[in-house]
Amino acid sequence: MQPIRGFGIDQVAAVAEQTGGSHGGPILRMENLDTDLPLPPEALEVTRSKLEDPKSNSWLPFTGDLDLRAAISDFTAERSGHRYEHEREIVITAAGMEALLNAVLCTVDAGDEVIVTDPTYAGIVNRIRLAGGVPRFVPFLAEEYGWRFDRDRLGDVVGPRTTGFLLMSPSMPSGGYLDEGDWLAVCELCRERDLFLIYDAAMERLLFDDRPFVHPLRMEGMAERTVVVGSLSKEHRMIGWRVGWVAGPADTMTDAGWAHVYNTTMPVAISRFAATAVLRGDQSHVAECVAELARRRDTMLSGLSDWPFVSPSGGWSLLLDVASLGFEPAEASRILLDEAKIAATAMTGWGTRSRGGTSGSCSALSRWSGSRPSPTAWPTRSLRRRLRVELEPQAVDAARHFGHYGHASPMALATRSIIRLTSCALVPKFNRACPAPGGP
Ligand SMILES: Cc1ncc(COP(=O)(O)O)c(C=O)c1O
Numbered sequence: 001m002q003p004i005r006g007f008g009i010d011q012v013a014a015v016a017e018q019t020g021g022s023h024g025g026p027i028l029r030m031e032n033l034d035t036d037l038p039l040p041p042e043a044l045e046v047t048r049s050k051l052e053d054p055k056s057n058s059w060l061p062f063t064g065d066l067d068l069r070a071a072i073s074d075f076t077a078e079r080s081g082h083r084y085e086h087e088r089e090i091v092i093t094a095a096g097m098e099a100l101l102n103a104v105l106c107t108v109d110a111g112d113e114v115i116v117t118d119p120t121y122a123g124i125v126n127r128i129r130l131a132g133g134v135p136r137f138v139p140f141l142a143e144e145y146g147w148r149f150d151r152d153r154l155g156d157v158v159g160p161r162t163t164g165f166l167l168m169s170p171s172m173p174s175g176g177y178l179d180e181g182d183w184l185a186v187c188e189l190c191r192e193r194d195l196f197l198i199y200d201a202a203m204e205r206l207l208f209d210d211r212p213f214v215h216p217l218r219m220e221g222m223a224e225r226t227v228v229v230g231s232l233s234k235e236h237r238m239i240g241w242r243v244g245w246v247a248g249p250a251d252t253m254t255d256a257g258w259a260h261v262y263n264t265t266m267p268v269a270i271s272r273f274a275a276t277a278v279l280r281g282d283q284s285h286v287a288e289c290v291a292e293l294a295r296r297r298d299t300m301l302s303g304l305s306d307w308p309f310v311s312p313s314g315g316w317s318l319l320l321d322v323a324s325l326g327f328e329p330a331e332a333s334r335i336l337l338d339e340a341k342i343a344a345t346a347m348t349g350w351g352t353r354s355r356g357g358t359s360g361s362c363s364a365l366s367r368w369s370g371s372r373p374s375p376t377a378w379p380t381r382s383l384r385r386r387l388r389v390e391l392e393p394q395a396v397d398a399a400r401h402f403g404h405y406g407h408a409s410p411m412a413l414a415t416r417s418i419i420r421l422t423s424c425a426l427v428p429k430f431n432r433a434c435p436a437p438g439g440p
Contacts, residue, residue, distance in 0.1 A: 004129050007122035009345045012333060016343035031343045033316060037237050037289050042277040047241075050273040062266050063257045064092020064245070071279040072245050076228065079204070080217035084228075088250040091257045092243065092267045096202045096231025099246040099256075101127045102263065103198045103227045104166070106255035108133035112163040114198075117149065118351035119319075121172045124200070125350065128166065136162065137352045140176040142321065146311040147176030151185040158189055165190065168200035169214070170207060173350065174319055175312020177207065180214045187219040197222065202231040202244075205286050207314040208294040224249055227256070234316065235286055236278055241271040290314075304390070326377030335380070339387040 012031040050056050055065075069086035077083040084090050093099040108114060110132035116124060118137035128135045138157050140147040165186055169178040178186070190197055199216055207213060216222050227248035232238040244267075246256045293316065300318055301309060308321040322332035329346030336342045378386070 004126050007126065007345075007349065012337070012343050012345045015337065026341070027337070028340075028342045031345045034239060035237050035316070037292065038285070039238060040236050040278045040281060040285050042281045043236075043238055043241070043274045046274040046277045047270065050270070053273070056270040056273075058269050059266050062261050064090070064267060065272055068092055068243075068272050068276045068279075069245075071276045072230065072247065075279045076201075076230070076247060079213075080215040080228075082217040082223045084247045085250070089253050090245055090247045091253055091260050092245050092272070093260055094244065094264050094267045095233055095242040096200065096229055096244040097123055097127070098260070098264060099229040099231070099244040100124060100166075100198065100200060101130065102256040102259040103229055103246050103248075104128055104131040104133060105259040106252055107164060107196050107198065107227065109163075111161060113159060113161040115154075115157055115162060115165045115167075117167065117171050117174070117176065119174055119347060120351060122347070122350045124166060133163075134161070140171065140174050142310045146313055147171075147174050149176060149178050149182045151182050154185055154189055158193060158195070162193065162195060164196035164198060166198040166200070167216075168203060170203050170312065170314030172203065172315055173317045173347065174310070175315040175317060177211055177313035178214070180212070183214050183216050183219060187216055187222050190225055191221050195225070197226045198229060199226055200229045202229070202234040203315050205235050206290055206293065206316070208290065208297065209313070211313055227252060232275055232278065235289075237289070238271075238274070238278065241274060242268045243271045243275040324377070325383065327380075327383065332383075335383060336387065339384045340391040342391065
């Protein structure tokens with residue numbers, strides 16, 4: 001366990017708990033990824049109606065009931081053109097991160113290298129380590145317009161110990177996107193070097209600005225070497241239901257099924273009915289949420305135009321390059337909490353260290369290389385003043401309004417990047433659709 005450390009969220013959450021008390025006011029909890037976006041219409045209704053169904057209090061089946069697996073098979077086939085055989089090629093899990101751990105446990109041997117983007121959610125990087133693997137990083141470069149996957153570096157990063165890729169698009173936490181050319185380059189390498197791909201599909205539809213959805217399963221020869229990790233936590237916002245899945249070739253799924261059984265025994269039974277109904281239901285709520293997320297991104301970027309954000313192509317988060325302002329990630333996190341009552345995670349360990357010529361880690365609260373012009377460093381006093389004047393009153397309002405975020409819930413301790421797009425947080429004054437604090 002030596003190289004496996006906390007992901008920063010835990011520490012910020014703990015400090016936010018204490019500081020909230022001494023501030024005597026709410027803290028805007030942005031260190032985790034809870035959301036205020038509405039649930040799909042079926043979720044509550046179906047769950048309520050099944051509370052007394054005996055199947056809601058059953059262990060069985062260990063790898064997920066067949067109705068749900070069939071719904072996932074249809075759902076994935078529609079998106080990817082590839083149909084998984086639901087009885088042998090899909091395992092239901094306690095959400096996406098359990099699925100991802102199962103996937104690495106059954107594909108990675110000790111010392112195997114797995115390629116991820118830099119930055120990547122630390123929960124993913126550390127699951128690779130838990131399985132004995134070694135994460136290797138391909139940069140997302142910060143450009144004027146947003147992130148660019150540095151596919152020219154792929155050839156250097158893939159080495160003799162590389163066994164596969166673990167990728168998502170849009171990526172968490174950057175919101176970086178892999179376009180068709182990027183996926184072609186990745187898939188070509190997979191075929192040439194006989195590598196697997198673990199594809200995290202949790203946010204695949206959360207794409208802004210009409211970016212085309214490119215599914216790696218549509219690329220030649222990929223179905224036999226791809227494991228798909230799915231979740232209802234992001235696209236469908238059902239974070240607390242804890243439903244996810246892993247899908248792939250039958251032999252690998254047999255292994256994934258045993259990894260699952262010996263890890264959790266079974267997914268949450270009471271969630272299965274809603275999950276099936278939601279996956280079979282009308283998906284138009286996804287486009288509505290994408291439009292809302294994009295609108296929040298635009299509000300943030302225009303309202304805080306001289307802050308060094310890197311524009312996301314999709315997803316739930318928006319990253320601030322504090323190292324370019326002259327701050328260490330941990331210091332910036334502390335100042336945000338002290339001066340603006342915002343709990344945000346310093347992303348040390350969410351990528352490689354010392355990239356872009358700084359000693360900070362590559363992370364949300366750090367520096368990225370790329371061709372984006374670097375802003376002038378802000379003196380600490382100036383940052384403190386700007387936080388106090390520009391952000392603090394809005395953060396407090398937002399925290400009061402989103403009472404759930406103003407005080408930690410158990411779920412709030414899960415995952416987080418820095419500035420959340422999933423609430424009206426931080427810039428309600430620019431955000432007309434955001435109800436007034438204390439409102440309904
Ligand atoms: C990349 C990525 N995939 C999936 C998830 C969803 O996790 P889960 O499905 O375990 O809730 C997260 C949560 O932060 C994530 O960052």
